[in-house]
Amino acid sequence: xxxxxxxxxxxxxxxxxxxxxxxxxxxxxxxxxxxxxxxxxxxxxxxxxxxxxxxxxxxxxxxxxxxxxxxxxxxxxxxxxxxxxxx
Amino acid sequence: xxxxxxxxxxxxxxxxxxxxxxxxxxxxxxxxxxxxxxxxxxxxxxxxxxxxxxxxxxxxxxxxxxxxxxxxxxxxxxxxxxxxxxxxxxxxxxxxxxxxxxxxxxxxxxxxxxxxxxxxxxxxxxxxxxxxxxxxxxxxxxxxxxxxxxxxxxxxxxxxxxxxxxxxxxxxxxxxxxxxxxxxxxxxxxxxxxxxxxxxxxxxxxxxxxxxxxxxxxxxxxxxxxxxxxxxxxxxxxxxxxxxxxxxxxxxxxxxxxxxxxxxxxxxxxxxxxxxxxxxxxxxxxxxxxxxxxxxxxxxxxxxxxxxxxxxxxxxxxxxxxxxxxxxxxxxxxxxxxxxxxxxxxxxxxxxxx
Numbered sequence: 168x169x170x171x172x173x174x175x176x177x178x179x180x181x182x183x184x185x186x187x188x189x190x191x192x193x194x195x196x197x198x199x200x201x202x203x204x205x206x207x208x209x210x211x212x213x214x215x216x217x218x219x220x221x222x223x224x225x226x227x228x229x230x231x232x233x234x235x236x237x238x239x240x241x242x243x244x245x246x247x248x249x250x251x252x253x254x
Numbered sequence: 255x256x257x258x259x260x261x262x263x264x265x266x267x268x269x270x271x272x273x274x275x276x277x278x279x280x281x282x283x284x285x286x287x288x289x290x291x292x293x294x295x296x297x298x299x300x301x302x303x304x305x306x307x308x309x310x311x312x313x314x315x316x317x318x319x320x321x322x323x324x325x326x327x328x329x330x331x332x333x334x335x336x337x338x339x340x341x342x343x344x345x346x347x348x349x350x351x352x353x354x355x356x357x358x359x360x361x362x363x364x365x366x367x368x369x370x371x372x373x374x375x376x377x378x379x380x381x382x383x384x385x386x387x388x389x390x391x392x393x394x395x396x397x398x399x400x401x402x403x404x405x406x407x408x409x410x411x412x413x414x415x416x417x418x419x420x421x422x423x424x425x426x427x428x429x430x431x432x433x434x435x436x437x438x439x440x441x442x443x444x445x446x447x448x449x450x451x452x453x454x455x456x457x458x459x460x461x462x463x464x465x466x467x468x469x470x471x472x473x474x475x476x477x478x479x480x481x482x483x484x485x486x487x488x489x490x491x492x493x494x495x496x497x498x499x500x501x502x503x504x505x506x507x508x509x510x511x512x513x514x515x516x517x518x519x520x521x522x523x524x525x526x527x528x529x530x531x532x533x534x535x536x537x538x539x540x541x542x543x544x545x546x547x548x549x550x551x552x553x554x555x556x557x558x559x560x561x562x563x564x565x566x567x568x569x570x571x572x573x574x575x576x577x578x579x580x581x582x583x584x585x586x587x588x589x590x591x592x593x594x595x596x597x598x599x600x601x602x603x604x605x606x607x608x
Contacts, residue, residue: 175311177288177289177309177311177312178312180287180288181286181312181328208329208331209315209328209329209330209331212313212315212330212331212333212334213312213313213315213330214312216313216334216343216344217334217335217336217337217338217339217343218337221311221312221313223310223311224311224312249311249312250311
């Protein structure tokens with residue numbers, strides 16, 4: 168199943184990805200990270216470390232917050248949102 | 255020939271490019287905008303730049319530029335302590351140092367450890383010997399975190415290297431990194447039991463051009479070793495403060511070094527609001543203050559990687575403040591001029607000739 172995935176700007180800038188969603192085939196968040204990493208090497212490590220999502224990275228499938236093991240509903244848009252912190 | 259001043263800031267990296275006369279400067283950047291750039295270094299063998307880039311959100315990576323900062327690649331493959339939940343976490347890359355072989359780079363990180371790349375930063379391996387030191391469980395963070403912030407390969411012996419860890423002290427390997435010895439004898443650590451071998455809060459070590467002489471700016475004093483770190487001599491006398499972060503050694507004159515003292519350690523700005531650089535020409539026996547071209551009523555801080563030198567003659571010196579001003583001297587620190595302003599807080603400065 169292909170999902171539209173909205174990446175945060177800082178990651179799009181890092182990988183020179185244009186604005187707008189990218190289309191990614193995945194059935195769960197862990198699959199999604201693997202797929203992102205396959206297209207943009209290293210991206211999985213930007214979003215997770217030591218088998219966990221990084222603490223300031225939030226994943227939403229539709230309106231549901233996800234963790235690394237969460238399945239992705241077939242029609243879900245995925246939004247990856249950085250927490251707002253710092254100055 | 256051009257001079258590059260590589261400036262790492264809290265919000266990205268910048269390059270100031272100057273002519274050989276060091277009178278005209280052009281600012282480029284930011285690269286990695288929004289990323290905290292703790293250090294940028296130049297590898298003269300292939301003219302590449304390496305940048306230590308960090309964010310709270312996306313972790314730490316090392317960037318590499320093969321075109322002097324115009325474009326960058328990046329990687330953090332292997333820059334991790336692994337999946338042990340009880341083990342240390344790699345929070346930031348603090349410092350980068352090219353090794354002896356082509357494509358070889360070292361990275362000092364927080365939580366303190368040493369990583370190594372043999373493929374120009376595409377992948378990294380943890381050099382585990384350092385964290386096997388018996389003192390590791392007792393290491394405590396300094397104000398900036400428990401960071402390995404300085405890497406000093408020996409000038410001729412490929413097996414020897416020193417690292418500085420805040421606040422664990424100076425460590426030395428003589429076998430290429432398999433085993434390490436703490437080298438802090440003579441360095442105060444008033445927060446530790448008297449005679450502690452580790453726990454010293456080294457802020458910066460700067461090697462003299464040859465032999466086993468190294469200068470050190472510590473949390474509680476300025477020191478020099480002439481025996482490769484086995485013993486340290488207090489050379490703070492004559493300075494207005496024992497506290498400061500940065501220290502630069504002359505690359506051709508083992509007797510010369512510079513510091514920028516701060517009122518320590520609960521204020522941490524320049525004494526009396528007068529920015530001043532102090533130089534010794536006799537290995538720390540005496541110090542001379544220079545303020546020419548430097549501002550007063552300026553309550554600034556220069557951090558541990560905030561001062562560096564080029565390789566021209568006379569030597570050029572550069573320092574950046576945590577309020578975004580960059581100063582340069584074309585005459586070995588006798589006079590100074592501001593060459594950039596309104597940058598984000600400056601965390602590191604490094605100069606290179608290209």
